[in-house]
Amino acid sequence: MDIFGNLMLGFSVALTLSNIMYCFIGVLLGTLIGVLPGIGPIATISMLLPATFVLPPVSALIMLAGIYYGAQYGGSTTAILVNLPGEVSSVVTCLDGYQMARQGKAGKALGVAALASFFAGSVATLLIAGFAPPLAELALKFGPADYFSLMVLGLVAAVVLAHGSLIKAIAMIILGLLLGLIGTDVNSGVARYSFGLPELIDGVGIGTIAMGVFGFSEIIRNLEQGEKREVFTKSITGLLPNWADIKQATPATLRGTALGSFLGILPGGGPVLGSFSAYTLEKKLAKDPSRFGKGAIEGVAAPESANNAAAQTSFIPLLTLGIPSNPVMALMIGAMIIHGIQPGPQIMTAKPELFWGMIASMWVGNFLLVVLNLPMIGLWVKLLSVDYKYLYPAILIFCCIGVYSINNATMDVFLTALFGFIGYLFIKLDTEPAPLLLGFVLGPMMEENLRRALLLSRGSPSVFYERPISLVLLILAFALLVIVMLPNISKKREEAFQE
Amino acid sequence: MKKGNQTDFWSGVMFTAIGVLFLVVAYGVKFGDTVLLPGYSMGTPARMGPAFFPFWLGLILAVLGVAIVINALRSKEAKPLEKFHWGPILWVLGAVVAFGLLMKPIGMPLAGLVLVIVSSLGGENFRWKPTIFLAIGLVVFATGVFVYGLKLPIPLCPDISNLQDMRACRV
Numbered sequence: 001m002d003i004f005g006n007l008m009l010g011f012s013v014a015l016t017l018s019n020i021m022y023c024f025i026g027v028l029l030g031t032l033i034g035v036l037p038g039i040g041p042i043a044t045i046s047m048l049l050p051a052t053f054v055l056p057p058v059s060a061l062i063m064l065a066g067i068y069y070g071a072q073y074g075g076s077t078t079a080i081l082v083n084l085p086g087e088v089s090s091v092v093t094c095l096d097g098y099q100m101a102r103q104g105k106a107g108k109a110l111g112v113a114a115l116a117s118f119f120a121g122s123v124a125t126l127l128i129a130g131f132a133p134p135l136a137e138l139a140l141k142f143g144p145a146d147y148f149s150l151m152v153l154g155l156v157a158a159v160v161l162a163h164g165s166l167i168k169a170i171a172m173i174i175l176g177l178l179l180g181l182i183g184t185d186v187n188s189g190v191a192r193y194s195f196g197l198p199e200l201i202d203g204v205g206i207g208t209i210a211m212g213v214f215g216f217s218e219i220i221r222n223l224e225q226g227e228k229r230e231v232f233t234k235s236i237t238g239l240l241p242n243w244a245d246i247k248q249a250t251p252a253t254l255r256g257t258a259l260g261s262f263l264g265i266l267p268g269g270g271p272v273l274g275s276f277s278a279y280t281l282e283k284k285l286a287k288d289p290s291r292f293g294k295g296a297i298e299g300v301a302a303p304e305s306a307n308n309a310a311a312q313t314s315f316i317p318l319l320t321l322g323i324p325s326n327p328v329m330a331l332m333i334g335a336m337i338i339h340g341i342q343p344g345p346q347i348m349t350a351k352p353e354l355f356w357g358m359i360a361s362m363w364v365g366n367f368l369l370v371v372l373n374l375p376m377i378g379l380w381v382k383l384l385s386v387d388y389k390y391l392y393p394a395i396l397i398f399c400c401i402g403v404y405s406i407n408n409a410t411m412d413v414f415l416t417a418l419f420g421f422i423g424y425l426f427i428k429l430d431t432e433p434a435p436l437l438l439g440f441v442l443g444p445m446m447e448e449n450l451r452r453a454l455l456l457s458r459g460s461p462s463v464f465y466e467r468p469i470s471l472v473l474l475i476l477a478f479a480l481l482v483i484v485m486l487p488n489i490s491k492k493r494e495e496a497f498q499e
Numbered sequence: 500m501k502k503g504n505q506t507d508f509w510s511g512v513m514f515t516a517i518g519v520l521f522l523v524v525a526y527g528v529k530f531g532d533t534v535l536l537p538g539y540s541m542g543t544p545a546r547m548g549p550a551f552f553p554f555w556l557g558l559i560l561a562v563l564g565v566a567i568v569i570n571a572l573r574s575k576e577a578k579p580l581e582k583f584h585w586g587p588i589l590w591v592l593g594a595v596v597a598f599g600l601l602m603k604p605i606g607m608p609l610a611g612l613v614l615v616i617v618s619s620l621g622g623e624n625f626r627w628k629p630t631i632f633l634a635i636g637l638v639v640f641a642t643g644v645f646v647y648g649l650k651l652p653i654p655l656c657p658d659i660s661n662l663q664d665m666r667a668c669r670v
Contacts, residue, residue: 171514171563178521178556185549190539224584389622393615397637400598405651413599417592428581429510447552459545
């Protein structure tokens with residue numbers, strides 16, 4: 001089947017009335033929760049995960065993907081109107097978006113963000129449809145040793161791109177890998193690190209960790225800092241950019257889309273890297289870089305298109321290799337497994353309607369985002385002006401009910417509280433928690449592939465450097481690590497994150 | 500002792516402690532004949548036992564932790580540990596734990612009221628009246644969405660047999 005035949009199949013799944021509805025609900029809920037300051041896509045997805053349990057797998061994944069885009073866009077809205085990024089990937093949108101809002105051009109900033117995102121999303125959807133099948137074919141040639149090396153590369157890349165200290169990020173990944181091993185070992189049946197608690201025999205849930213570390217700890221953090229918000233509720237008019245704006249924003253959108261799409265595919269890449277790089281690129285290319293940070297329209301269009309493109313293309317490694325490239329994808333894998341789908345190269349051939357349906361729904365989701373957001377901006381703004389003291393109890397109760405419903409276990413509620421404290425500790429100790437979640441999902445996969453690889457080679461580690469695929473991946477990982485450790489580059493890396 | 504990078508110092512201590520915990524539990528603890536912790540079987544590289552992977556990861560984590568500690572002590576930049584605000588921690592996490600404890604005995608709606616009210620006590624300018632309205636509103640909404648809408652098996656009423664027999668308590 002060619003790409004258009006596949007896409008047709010996908011649209012025939014995505015455009016059924018019920019799936020459009022789930023996509024719509026997902027985008028709506030995602031935006032609704034993502035708009036709330038301090039709540040990024042990870043917390044939003046884990047909070048809404050139980051809401052998808054009653055759905056059939058295809059609809060559930062369509063809805064989850066919708067939640068993800070919604071949360072992403074919601075974060076940008078908050079960034080523009082309140083100067084508070086809901087997530088790291090909209091940090092750069094704050095720089096110029098908020099300035100535009102202060103100059104009374106909030107509507108224009110929001111409109112450009114929505115349209116640039118839509119364009120980027122459409123391009124990225126086509127890219128996924130084109131690149132996923134050959135990659136999945138390649139992935140079928142991967143042996144256990146190659147998978148292990150690929151995961152090493154992915155983790156190294158994630159470390160390199162994390163903020164702050166390199167060595168602390170590596171430690172966080174290892175901690176995540178270890179947490180992932182809690183529970184029954186599939187080969188021996190031994191319940192590891194369960195400390196006699198029957199609830200831990202199945203391991204710690206990804207929702208528990210995500211909600212604790214990314215949800216609860218943020219709430220405590222926000223409470224201790226007190227509230228200082230300035231919301232632009234008035235004068236949100238003129239959402240549609242005029243001709244001059246379009247002329248200014250179009251090249252930035254094109255570059256942002258290209259850069260974001262590429263960076264999203266890389267292991268460890270994703271929206272964060274995409275938006276930061278796109279902004280830096282625009283600033284470098286601009287005739288007058290001093291306009292940036294003072295309300296330049298390119299400063300909104302480029303990072304917004306890049307983060308949306310990257311958010312989409314980061315589905316490629318997930319759908320073809322079954323390996324998450326960033327924490328949000330790690331959560332998506334967790335969600336897929338809960339729904340009984342094992343992500344990997346076999347999905348495309350075994351469940352074509354699910355695979356292509358999800359891809360087609362990405363375009364539908366992006367379309368709905370534009371349709372939904374332009375007229376509903378007023379509602380999001382109202383939501384933003386609600387006092388935080390009324391918001392956080394609401395977040396807490398939905399998180400608690402959500403985490404309880406994953407396994408109908410009160411133990412999970414206690415564990416989430418524990419992880420909330422651990423997450424707060426991470427904030428205080430200045431350690432970035434994102435690599436932890438990635439390690440958590442990869443822990444059992446890495447162990448299993450290491451076990452299989454060594455079983456096949458009768459315990460000899462040579463299998464990792466004798467297989468060409470594995471060798472190349474390991475060399476890449478090593479090279480990446482060496483490059484960032486070079487004093488020159490590591491200084492630049494720090495500067496890049498400072499900006 | 501207040502010199503060096505305190506934040507990094509304590510994060511290194513944390514990583515080392517966790518690493519040691521994981522490797523010790525995997526390896527087991529024995530004094531002569533008395534087995535304090537049985538540990539898991541290590542196996543051989545060709546046939547990895549359940550202890551193999553966590554043991555080595557735990558060791559790496561502990562070593563990284565020590566390296567972070569050494570780096571922090573040598574660091575010229577003084578970075579004191581940020582203050583812990585126990586107020587919000589205790590109110591928020593305490594409310595969550597209370598919700599977990601009360602959920603099955605008294606049902607989600609009542610436990611939800613407790614959660615919202617207790618956690619609100621951790622915020623600024625607490626006032627009873629709006630908080631109670633908020634709590635009731637949220638509980639009604641959550642019950643509608645999760646119990647009636649999504650049909651998730653969430654306990655509605657206190658766990659008393661007379662109440663559990665009532666139709667309103669079953670969905």
